Amino acid sequence: MSELIVRKISTIVEEIFHEGGPVSNVPLRRAAVLAVIKNPFAGKYVEDIQGFMDDLRPLGLKMAAKLVDAIGDAALVEGYGKGSLIGAGGELEHGALWHAPGGYAMRELIGGSKAIVPSSKKVGAVGARLDIPITHINASYVRSHFDSMEVGMNDSPRADEMLLALVMTTGPRIHSRSGGLESKDIIGKDGLK
Amino acid sequence: MSIEIRKTAVWVEETHQEMGKTINPATRKAVAVAVINNPFASQYKEDLSELMDAGAMLGGLLGEKCVQALGISPAQAEGYGKAAMVGENGELEHAAAILHPKLGAPLRKAVEKGAALVPSSKKMGGPGQPLDVPLGHKDAAYVRSHFDGIEVRLNDSPRANEIMVAVAVTDSGRPLPRVGGLKADEAIGKDGLK
Numbered sequence: 183m184s185e186l187i188v189r190k191i192s193t194i195v196e197e198i199f200h201e202g203g204p205v206s207n208v209p210l211r212r213a214a215v216l217a218v219i220k221n222p223f224a225g226k227y228v229e230d231i232q233g234f235m236d237d238l239r240p241l242g243l244k245m246a247a248k249l250v251d252a253i254g255d256a257a258l259v260e261g262y263g264k265g266s267l268i269g270a271g272g273e274l275e276h277g278a279l280w281h282a283p284g285g286y287a288m289r290e291l292i293g294g295s296k297a298i299v300p301s302s303k304k305v306g307a308v309g310a311r312l313d314i315p316i317t318h319i320n321a322s323y324v325r326s327h328f329d330s331m332e333v334g335m336n337d338s339p340r341a342d343e344m345l346l347a348l349v350m351t352t353g354p355r356i357h358s359r360s361g362g363l364e365s366k367d368i369i370g371k372d373g374l375k
Numbered sequence: 376m377s378i379e380i381r382k383t384a385v386w387v388e389e390t391h392q393e394m395g396k397t398i399n400p401a402t403r404k405a406v407a408v409a410v411i412n413n414p415f416a417s418q419y420k421e422d423l424s425e426l427m428d429a430g431a432m433l434g435g436l437l438g439e440k441c442v443q444a445l446g447i448s449p450a451q452a453e454g455y456g457k458a459a460m461v462g463e464n465g466e467l468e469h470a471a472a473i474l475h476p477k478l479g480a481p482l483r484k485a486v487e488k489g490a491a492l493v494p495s496s497k498k499m500g501g502p503g504q505p506l507d508v509p510l511g512h513k514d515a516a517y518v519r520s521h522f523d524g525i526e527v528r529l530n531d532s533p534r535a536n537e538i539m540v541a542v543a544v545t546d547s548g549r550p551l552p553r554v555g556g557l558k559a560d561e562a563i564g565k566d567g568l569k
Contacts, residue, residue: 190388193444
């Protein structure tokens with residue numbers, strides 16, 4: 183089993199009051215927690231990598247807890263997303279190991295969200311930026327909650343590292359007005375509508 | 376034209392490891408950013424007092440956000456810095472008006488004391504450009520372990536008619552300081568230098 187080594191953790195909270203339109207009394211909050219860890223598979227091809235998902239679970243839960251703290255309360259979370267940025271010595275497939283531990287950690291803390299957690303992943307150099315997609319936690323088709331958040335750090339990921347990200351939001355885009363399924367009309371059974 | 380905040384963002388960075396060495400307690404830096412409209416975009420104004428007043432408001436607001444994000448008491452803050460990036464329809468002098476006349480006093484209140492000059496940087500820029508905020512010890516500018524910086528950027532800021540203002544606060548110096556100079560525990564902290 184690989185040892186999980188965390189070099190850095192970063193928390194980001196954005197509050198958006200307006201974007202040229204009416205000023206909202208309650209700002210939209212977007213938050214992200216990033217962890218920079220050593221990639222145990224960097225520099226070589228390893229066939230069996232799935233065990234590392236278990237190693238990532240406690241980190242996922244710790245990051246999700248920090249994220250809920252940053253948002254204020256689990257009950258305020260309406261959107262989420264996740265992503266991974268793999269240092270140049272690694273492989274895209276390593277980033278896919280984040281799907282299960284990252285997603286389940288957020289679901290556990292939010293308490294039974296229905297929709298799939300959207301994700302992005304890529305291999306990148308130090309300072310690379312990653313756009314994390316965001317959708318509604320209970321119904322992926324809610325158009326008002328389609329959003330994204332750009333994250334990154336100037337010193338990460340080094341070639342033998344991975345940057346793992348979790349993102350949560352508290353509501354629709356600040357001037358959402360493009361129609362589609364509204365959050366008040368969600369059925370909330372299949373995770374889609 | 377009044378000055379309004381379109382957006383704020385707060386980052387906290389914790390470093391737990393550097394070059395394979397465990398950093399315990401982790402070094403921590405916070406930086407808070409506000410994106411405001413530039414009331415003087417696309418026009419030359421001699422009197423910049425409106426921006427100076429905005430600086431006073433932002434020094435307190437952003438300083439407090441940093442201290443709160445670090446979860447420390449104001450006295451536990453060790454380092455600070457400030458910076459501004461002006462969107463393309465503004466003027467570098469607009470950054471100076473926000474940063475220099477009035478921002479420092481409320482920031483010092485937020486971090487308690489702050490005998491040292493607040494290190495600063497300023498530039499013109501557009502959405503997504505990085506802004507490097509210089510950092511120094513809050514009470515003694517010569518403390519070498521606390522010379523540092525933190526990069527911030529927002530993909531959507533500053534727009535042409537906006538200004539992005541950043542204040543950074545740390546509760547520590549660099550992760551593995553070993554280049555000598557004045558040490559934090561030797562600082563007198565009266566003249567702002569030593």
